[in-house]
Amino acid sequence: MLWSRRSVFLGLVVGGPVVLAATLRLAELSGLLFDPRRPRPAGVVVYGMMIWLIYVRFLVPVLGVFYGTSLIADEVDDKTLTYLFTRPIQRSAVIIGKYLAYLVCTILLLLPSVVIVFFLVVPLGQGATIGAMFPTLLTDLGMLAFGLAAYGAVFAFVGARLKRPLVVGLLFALGWEPAVLIAPGYLKRATVAYYLQALVRHEMPQDSPASTLMQIFREIPPVSTSLIGLAVIVGLGLWLAGRTVEVREYVLEQ
């Protein structure tokens, strides 16, 4: 899982924010990017924007889609699923084990990136001190770990159930979820983002008309509701994935 071409690509994607943060820091130190007579962008604001735009809205769903859908689909494509199913264990245990491996890999891939970005960006522009923002970092790490767990469980089920799970997964994460979140009504409760975004402590950036609409129609469920919602999504996703693997007959194309 860890050393596939997919991982190399995603590693580069996850490294992107670190490179961006390092560039901002170097630009500030060298005085090349920022006019010294004007206030530099506050590090806390930049960090909050990066958490929203890069991590919450893009990286977490994308990591979930790419890795979650591949848990079973890769074994089908490589025709190695038979070897796993011939083991003397329940079929659902296979996908649960692979899901846990996914969780460890993605957490070890994503969270160090957030920590590095935090230390590079927060001190920008005489911003808040590292110490003052440390509780926010802990909240962010926990929130992102919950996000990876929830998206991974959903896409593990999608990967186990559908034949072209990657396309469906990308449509769900980058099409359905953003579209439903800017619409009024209760449909947004059928998304992972609804519960996940309530755990983000940073102010949502007003970078586009879609963000403005999202803010207008944004409902913020209480933290307890969000945590319960995410836990239900993880439990339900894994149960459905396990059940699908138990009952479905996978046909390996020759």
Added chain:
Amino acid sequence: MTSRTRYFVIASLLVLTVGLGTGLVAYYVGVPGTFLVDRDGPAELQYVPRDTAIVAYAEVREIMTSDVHQKFRHAVPLRGDAQAQFQDQTGINIESDIDRVVASLQPLADGTTAGLVIARGRFDEVRIEALMREHGAHVEEYNGKRVIVNNEVPQQAGDTMALTFLEPGLVAVGSGRAVRAAIELQKGGENVTSNPELMNLMRSLDRGNAWAIGRIDALRTNGRLPPQIANQLPAITWFSVSSRIDSDISGTLRADARDDEAANNLRDVVRGFLALAKIQAGNRPELQTLVQSLQLSGTGKSVALSFSIPGAVLDSFGATRESAEKPPAH
């Protein structure tokens, strides 16, 4: 587990452990987030009492010579030339004599407040004393300092207006009690730099050339805010304003609420005002840049609103005033 995987896991855990460990130490011990910057504020803070409710700072000379000041004078001319009047009474030319100013407001136990302004610059002590004497002031000695006291300037009950030179080129002016307290602080004692809450807030500001920090709840408890205003204010504990004034004005307004819920409510209110302002500015092109620059941010209990007023906005106000004052053509 292959060696590559092992190295990946070790490197990831190392980054997480070192990062979280450093953050934890910074949280409990306090490690500055930036280096090579003046994080403890201006030296004049040593004369400001520890329990002060509001502290403000301005680099007067820089602001007075800025483009914005010139444009502002053009847009809003001062009637009666208050600046010249102040110079006649004190001998201090604000534009050329003062470099920077620290102002503070301290709530006192009897329900009153003591205001203090500490200005650093170039002052003619003899001339200032003579001018103040001409206006009814007298000189007293306090802890070895000459304090010029003027009972004729209206002050709060039991207080007077006073002025003293704390150091060469450093004048303290304000309520008699505050000026005497500043003289005492010169000899030692707890000043505002030993107030961790206020100093942490000040360190977190991008201070620019003018800033202010205030503790709303102290003023509210002290009854210094009218009840009509105090009741309307959401549960704000601290507020701060920082700005840079040169060719335009940019800065940040920040409020720290009592809890996350109060901060969310405040954000909702500000968001509503922003939406209203955007609608109102729709047919005012000169205001659109200003309104577009308003950016709401903040995490947890903190709510921040950044703004930028381009110099062109002040130009347009000046032009509007001129056109309004011109007699209609026949």
